Amino acid sequence: EIVLTQSPATLSLSPGERATLSCRASQSVSSSLAWYQQKPGQAPRLLIYDASNRATGIPARFSGSGSGTDFTLTISSLEPEDFAVYYCQQRSNWPRITFGQGTRLEIK
Amino acid sequence: QVQVVESGGGVVQPGRSLRVSCVASGFTFSTYGMHWVRQAPGKGLEWVAVISYDGRDKYHADSVKGRFTISRDNSKNTLSLQMNSLRAEDTAVYYCAKDRDTYGAAYYFDSWGQGTLVTVSS
Numbered sequence: 334e335i336v337l338t339q340s341p342a343t344l345s346l347s348p349g350e351r352a353t354l355s356c357r358a359s360q361s362v363s364s365s366l367a368w369y370q371q372k373p374g375q376a377p378r379l380l381i382y383d384a385s386n387r388a389t390g391i392p393a394r395f396s397g398s399g400s401g402t403d404f405t406l407t408i409s410s411l412e413p414e415d416f417a418v419y420y421c422q423q424r425s426n427w428p429r430i431t432f433g434q435g436t437r438l439e440i441k
Numbered sequence: 442q443v444q445v446v447e448s449g450g451g452v453v454q455p456g457r458s459l460r461v462s463c464v465a466s467g468f469t470f471s472t473y474g475m476h477w478v479r480q481a482p483g484k485g486l487e488w489v490a491v492i493s494y495d496g497r498d499k500y501h502a503d504s505v506k507g508r509f510t511i512s513r514d515n516s517k518n519t520l521s522l523q524m525n526s527l528r529a530e531d532t533a534v535y536y537c538a539k540d541r542d543t544y545g546a547a548y549y550f551d552s553w554g555q556g557t558l559v560t561v562s563s
Contacts (some may be wrong), residue, residue, distance in 0.1 A: 367549045369482075369486075376536055376553035377486065388541075388551060418484055424548035428500035430488035 335359055335435035337421050340372035345441040352408040353379075354436045361401045365425040368406045369396055372417045380419075381406065408438075416440050442554040443467040445537050450557030453527055462521045463537030463554050471515040473494075474540035476550060477522050479533035489535070490522065494544055505531075536556050539551045 336359040346352055353430040356366065369377040380424040381397035384404060394409040408415055421433040449461035456493045465475075477489040487536050489509040499511050510523045520537050538550035 349523055364487070369550075378553070379549060380503070380549045382541060382547070382549045382551075383531045422486070422549075427546070428488075428491055429502075430548055432486040432488070434485050 334429055335362060335423055335426055336404040337423055337431055339421060339433035339436045339439050341387035341436060343437045343439060343440050346411055347441045348380050348411050351438055352411055352438060353380065354419055356404040356433050358402045358423060362423040364400050365406050365423055369420045369421045370417045371420065377420065443539065445508050445539065445552055446555035447535065450535065450559045451453045452560045452562060454563050455528060457527055458525045459527060459559060460521060460523050461535050461546040461557050462519055464523040465518045470518040472543045475524055476486060476511060476540060477511060478536045478550065481533045483484045491546060493546060498513065515544040529561050532561045535551050
């Protein structure tokens with residue numbers, strides 16, 4: 334099983350600041366990685382797929398980068414609605430899909 | 442627009458069975474693979490199962506293999522998950538999720554339902 338480790342567990346920032354979230358894989362997943370956003374009481378929402386491609390309707394302030402074992406989700410300038418939990422997910426060794434444990438982005 | 446609506450959750454005793462389903466609309470259901478993903482209370486996400494667009498190929502996570510079975514009815518735009526021999530650790534919100542790719546299986550989930558809560562407790 335490929336283990337995804339997200340850091341930090343919690344990130345405290347203010348609106349307008351830049352957020353950088355990390356996801357590290359226990360072995361290479363090439364570019365087969367996605368990012369999701371989940372708000373309380375809601376289903377997750379796909380933000381980024383194949384490491385750097387924005388999903389339909391996702392604002393340009395969200396960007397993804399990385400390949401192999403190290404990946405980053407960047408939110409260039411935080412909006413109030415961006416405070417949520419973010420998960421990374423790999424599909425490299427499908428069907429053994431795994432998710433990271435999540436990073437909580439909270440308002441400072 | 443794409444809509445997925447789950448149903449069938451509830452409280453069930455350990456060892457018993459339950460079937461959860463979802464009805465999809467707003468896209469051509471018969472051309473997309475579909476998944477179940479679950480989330481235990483206060484925990485992260487766990488992929489459960491996938492079924493190909495035509496129902497021929499199915500895969501289940503090791504944690505549910507032999508106990509859960511995914512199925513679909515393309516004539517009714519319906520996806521189901523039959524859960525047998527339920528355990529306390531199966532307690533979770535079960536989400537129905539659409540695969541991103543047509544015909545293939547991208548294993549990225551671009552549309553989700555609101556989820557249905559399954560509680561396994563005596």
